[in-house]
Amino acid sequence: MAAPLVLVLVVAVTVRAALFRSSLAEFISERVEVVSPLSSWKRVVEGLSLLDLGVSPYSGAVFHETPLIIYLFHFLIDYAELVFMITDALTAIALYFAIQDFNKVVFKKQKLLLELDQYAPDVAELIRTPMEMRYIPLKVALFYLLNPYTILSCVAKSTCAINNTLIAFFILTTIKGSAFLSAIFLALATYQSLYPLTLFVPGLLYLLQTRHINPNSAAAVHTCENEEQSLLDLFLGVCHDVCGKPSGNHLPLLLPSQLLGFHPRSLWLYINVFFYTIPLAIKLKEHPIFFMFIQIAVIAIFKSYPTVGDVALYMAFFPVWNHLYRFLRNIFVLTCIIIVCSLLFPVLWHLWIYAGSANSNFFYAITLTFNVGQILLISDYFYAFLRREYYLTHGLYLTAKDGTEAMLVLK
Amino acid sequence: MGLLSDPVRRRALARLVLRLNAPLCVLSYVAGIAWFLALVFPPLTQRTYMSENAMGSTMVEEQFAGGDRARAFARDFAAHRKKSGALPVAWLERTMRSVGLEVYTQSFSRKLPFPDETHERYMVSGTNVYGILRAPRAASTESLVLTVPCGSDSTNSQAVGLLLALAAHFRGQIYWAKDIVFLVTEHDLLGTEAWLEAYHDVNVTGMQSSPLQGRAGAIQAAVALELSSDVVTSLDVAVEGLNGQLPNLDLLNLFQTFCQKGGLLCTLQGKLQPEDWTSLDGPLQGLQTLLLMVLRQASGRPHGSHGLFLRYRVEALTLRGINSFRQYKYDLVAVGKALEGMFRKLNHLLERLHQSFFLYLLPGLSRFVSIGLYMPAVGFLLLGVGLASLVAPLLISQAMGLALYVLPVLGQHVATQHFPVAEAEAVVLTLLAIYAAGLALPHNTHRVVSTQAPDRGWMALKLVALIYLALQLGCIALTNFSLGFLLATTMVPTAALAKPHGPRTLYAALLVLTSPAATLLGSLFLWRELQEAPLSLAEGWQLFLAALAQGVLEHHTYGALLFPLLSLGLYPCWLLFWNVLFWK
Numbered sequence: 003m004a005a006p007l008v009l010v011l012v013v014a015v016t017v018r019a020a021l022f023r024s025s026l027a028e029f030i031s032e033r034v035e036v037v038s039p040l041s042s043w044k045r046v047v048e049g050l051s052l053l054d055l056g057v058s059p060y061s062g063a064v065f066h067e068t069p070l071i072i073y074l075f076h077f078l079i080d081y082a083e084l085v086f087m088i089t090d091a092l093t094a095i096a097l098y099f100a101i102q103d104f105n106k107v108v109f110k111k112q113k114l115l116l117e118l119d120q121y122a123p124d125v126a127e128l129i130r131t132p133m134e135m136r137y138i139p140l141k142v143a144l145f146y147l148l149n150p151y152t153i154l155s156c157v158a159k160s161t162c163a164i165n166n167t168l169i170a171f172f173i174l175t176t177i178k179g180s181a182f183l184s185a186i187f188l189a190l191a192t193y194q195s196l197y198p199l200t201l202f203v204p205g206l207l208y209l210l211q212t213r214h215i216n217p218n219s220a221a222a223v224h225t226c227e228n229e230e231q232s233l234l235d236l237f238l239g240v241c242h243d244v245c246g247k248p249s250g251n252h253l254p255l256l257l258p259s260q261l262l263g264f265h266p267r268s269l270w271l272y273i274n275v276f277f278y279t280i281p282l283a284i285k286l287k288e289h290p291i292f293f294m295f296i297q298i299a300v301i302a303i304f305k306s307y308p309t310v311g312d313v314a315l316y317m318a319f320f321p322v323w324n325h326l327y328r329f330l331r332n333i334f335v336l337t338c339i340i341i342v343c344s345l346l347f348p349v350l351w352h353l354w355i356y357a358g359s360a361n362s363n364f365f366y367a368i369t370l371t372f373n374v375g376q377i378l379l380i381s382d383y384f385y386a387f388l389r390r391e392y393y394l395t396h397g398l399y400l401t402a403k404d405g406t407e408a409m410l411v412l413k
Numbered sequence: 414m415g416l417l418s419d420p421v422r423r424r425a426l427a428r429l430v431l432r433l434n435a436p437l438c439v440l441s442y443v444a445g446i447a448w449f450l451a452l453v454f455p456p457l458t459q460r461t462y463m464s465e466n467a468m469g470s471t472m473v474e475e476q477f478a479g480g481d482r483a484r485a486f487a488r489d490f491a492a493h494r495k496k497s498g499a500l501p502v503a504w505l506e507r508t509m510r511s512v513g514l515e516v517y518t519q520s521f522s523r524k525l526p527f528p529d530e531t532h533e534r535y536m537v538s539g540t541n542v543y544g545i546l547r548a549p550r551a552a553s554t555e556s557l558v559l560t561v562p563c564g565s566d567s568t569n570s571q572a573v574g575l576l577l578a579l580a581a582h583f584r585g586q587i588y589w590a591k592d593i594v595f596l597v598t599e600h601d602l603l604g605t606e607a608w609l610e611a612y613h614d615v616n617v618t619g620m621q622s623s624p625l626q627g628r629a630g631a632i633q634a635a636v637a638l639e640l641s642s643d644v645v646t647s648l649d650v651a652v653e654g655l656n657g658q659l660p661n662l663d664l665l666n667l668f669q670t671f672c673q674k675g676g677l678l679c680t681l682q683g684k685l686q687p688e689d690w691t692s693l694d695g696p697l698q699g700l701q702t703l704l705l706m707v708l709r710q711a712s713g714r715p716h717g718s719h720g721l722f723l724r725y726r727v728e729a730l731t732l733r734g735i736n737s738f739r740q741y742k743y744d745l746v747a748v749g750k751a752l753e754g755m756f757r758k759l760n761h762l763l764e765r766l767h768q769s770f771f772l773y774l775l776p777g778l779s780r781f782v783s784i785g786l787y788m789p790a791v792g793f794l795l796l797g798v799g800l801a802s803l804v805a806p807l808l809i810s811q812a813m814g815l816a817l818y819v820l821p822v823l824g825q826h827v828a829t830q831h832f833p834v835a836e837a838e839a840v841v842l843t844l845l846a847i848y849a850a851g852l853a854l855p856h857n858t859h860r861v862v863s864t865q866a867p868d869r870g871w872m873a874l875k876l877v878a879l880i881y882l883a884l885q886l887g888c889i890a891l892t893n894f895s896l897g898f899l900l901a902t903t904m905v906p907t908a909a910l911a912k913p914h915g916p917r918t919l920y921a922a923l924l925v926l927t928s929p930a931a932t933l934l935g936s937l938f939l940w941r942e943l944q945e946a947p948l949s950l951a952e953g954w955q956l957f958l959a960a961l962a963q964g965v966l967e968h969h970t971y972g973a974l975l976f977p978l979l980s981l982g983l984y985p986c987w988l989l990f991w992n993v994l995f996w997k
Contacts, residue, residue, distance in 0.1 A: 342884060349888045357658060357892065358726055359771040359784075 014147035038307035043159035122397035146318035155311035162311035208290035329386035339375035438797035445793030464768035479578035480746035487574025514544030521607035521622035539599030556629035562601035592629035635729035645734035647678035654720030657893035699776030710895035814985035878989035
């Protein structure tokens with residue numbers, strides 16, 4: 003399977019290199035949908051030049067990145083394009099190997115449940131076979147690398163790509179079962195933007211469940227949990243202490259409240275991301291990777307400055323759930339909504355800023371519609387997932403008491 | 414969410430829509446056309462009115478009396494220009510300085526992608542001359558521009574004379590709160606583009622120009638003047654700009670107010686406006702004016718140097734003096750007084766013009782239709798489209814579109830080596846050749862597409878093509894209504910009808926007749942018909958070829974969007990329908 007992956011990587015790198023050299027690069031790097039004040043490359047360059055002049059990069063409220071990004075690009079500023087192409091490639095490779103292992107786990111679990119007779123008798127067409135799952139890792143890598151959203155983020159040199167890489171490595175190390183490495187990557191991702199903290203819960207659930215399959219004592223389970231927790235705290239603290247004092251000033255904790263001066267009422271909108279973690283954990287405790295997918299999507303929708311790079315990360319997971327396709331109900335309408343909104347973004351921006359005729363309401367209406375489309379999309383996937391689980395345990399061809407075909411209604 | 418999650422209601426709604434699909438499509442298409450035609454009648458069309466309070470009252474008393482001086486300047490300019498063959502830069506500098514302005518020049522040069530046959534130029538280089546009248550008591554933060562474009566075919570000498578006389582008159586007044594820039598450009602629109610790009614410090618079109626030495630603040634409004642005779646019978650106004658952008662309606666209202674005040678006849682598209690809108694004659698002439706405006710806006714060409722100012726959010730108009738066979742003639746003093754009045758009112762502005770409409774259609778000079786009233790027309794047309802594996806045809810069609818966009822200009826040198834044609838002809842012929850080659854595609858794409866589910870295949874392709882068409886037309890209509898409406902009128906019915914079964918030759922003929930190139934050809938004939946100068950077939954074809962060359966050239970020199978939209982957007986979409994029609 004290495005050869006197709008290498009081919010996909012080569013094609014992706016070529017497309018990105020071609021776009022970097024074209025005149026579109028300037029235009030894309032200024033688009034509001036692709037870069038946000040938290041991830042814009044121009045601001046990274048601004049922070050680096052402030053650092054070179056001996057001034058704190060955080061004075062002036064322009065630079066909102068972490069010190070680790072400064073140190074990374076201090077040495078790599080001349081190879082910036084290469085760095086971003088490599089991060090995209092690394093994300094794709096991490097997702098490839100993660101999904102490869104995940105498929106093995108899924109198949110093992112399915113076999114176990116079949117042997118334990120947990121499934122209803124007539125669900126043969128819902129059972130997944132290794133043959134159909136063979137190309138899924140390649141499709142995941144393909145979906146991520148050749149997604150127009152990812153390409154735009156890479157060409158714009160948005161640091162969201164680095165966040166995606168860290169989350170992808172977190173997923174890889176979690177699925178491989180290494181608590182220490184997954185804690186490191188989660189700490190790094192949380193350090194950059196606070197939201198990946200919510201991925202701690204599905205990661206922990208997954209690690210506990212895999213260790214449960216390989217027999218271990220209850221004490222080991224508890225130590226694993228504590229180990230993760232303390233590693234996370236330790237790492238966050240270390241990051242702050244070591245990197246936090248570039249010029250003697252105390253580094254402020256990078257929360258939206260202090261840096262961007264938001265209104266206290268909008269605190270609820272940012273906390274929205276954290277609200278969904280507990281209900282999802284209760285409902286999806288048997289399926290932590292699906293939980294992780296939904297959580298990443300929730301982060302992409304509800305974070306304070308969403309960009310298309312965040313959307314690209316959870317879109318990469320669609321091939322993993324393509325067995326749910328037959329249960330998705332609104333996929334056509336939702337695909338149309340997302341494509342139409344993506345096309346209308348630049349048109350309404352042009353009308354507002356250049357033609358002087360529309361106003362910000364038009365543009366923000368489209369961002370709201372885009373978010374509504376995304377919410378409906380992930381709730382559709384959630385519904386399809388639950389429906390398949392229901393059919394697996396209760397049988398596919400359900401009949402009502404009088405023998406006619408029964409209809410499932412979600413209450 | 415009830416509709417999306419309740420299966421019973423979804424099924425009922427789907428059945429209803431499927432049953433009424435064809436009648437609904439036809440009805441919505443007819444409703445769209447009918448709504449458009451109804452735009453000229455009184456409830457949908459309103460009288461124009463001045464929205465900006467700062468320009469409300471007309472208590473300005475014009476005192477311009479420099480008619481003789483203007484004529485003298487004009488004769489001098491014409492003589493010097495004839496002697497030197499190009500713009501007499503030294504004379505202009507001397508005269509502007511003697512009038513009392515701060516004079517600067519700017520040189521520019523540009524190599525066009527292929528020779529321009531209509532204006533007979535290829536390597537263009539010239540000099541712009543401009544003089545700034547500094548406002549005596551203000552801080553030079555805002556300015557107004559009076560520009561005269563001088564080309565090799567339109568010398569505009571009386572306009573230059575009037576500009577200089579007005580400058581002399583304005584210099585003696587103390588009430589100016591904004592700087593006034595008097596700009597004379599060479600090679601008309603190319604010089605204006607060079608000046609604007611250098612003024613705003615951008616480089617959008619690849620023009621090489623020297624940087625400007627003197628600036629005058631943010632430009633609030635601009636007036637372009639074209640006068641080629643000592644006396645005029647009427648002043649004509651042009652509003653359509655690059656890519657169909659229009660100036661704020663208040664500027665047009667201002668022009669009309671001052672023409673009425675001075676008793677000067679003002680015309681739109683060269684015709685006097687009907688006074689009586691209650692009987693049928695007024696609306697019918699209004700329909701002719703409306704259709705002409707739609708065609709001009711859809712072409713995306715800047716109809717005058719004002720069109721290039723609009724891109725920088727500077728409201729601008731072009732005023733042309735017409736000398737026809739009417740008996741009563743106005744001299745330069747009358748035109749000068751109208752301009753003086755306009756500039757004095759613009760001087761009163763506190764903010765940029767923003768109160769009145771930016772998107773409108775004009776059935777007449779004193780009547781307009783706002784966007785809220787004309788948008789439903791295109792909405793109805795596109796409703797029909799939204800209501801009725803694929804990757805290979807999509808990729809191939811898009812690749813043909815890309816070839817249509819890139820190859821003609823790139824391949825012109827190869828073509829001229831092998832065929833005895835000039836470069837401009839080579840570009841046009843390559844365009845037509847690639848366009849026609851697309852018609853042969855379906856026979857080749859079938860070898861690539863698998864035929865395992867033949868019936869569902871064409872339906873899915875048609876679905877994707879319809880959505881693609883609706884999306885593109887919707888986006889185009891938002892930015893340039895006229896182009897969107899025109900293309901929707903022609904492409905929507907045949908796109909909806911395309912299917913492999915049924916009278917294939919009839920559908921094929923209909924589809925070819927409504928393809929983007931045929932629409933362009935048809936609209937050229939319609940345009941000349943509306944201007945009461947109908948074309949014969951041969952003339953029409955020649956005009957079509959010239960229009961194709963101009964379209965490509967304008968895309969490269971000014972950034973006009975008609976050529977890329979048609980070649981990269983609508984032509985691949987049309988090819989998809991062609992593929993659907995010839996599905997085996």
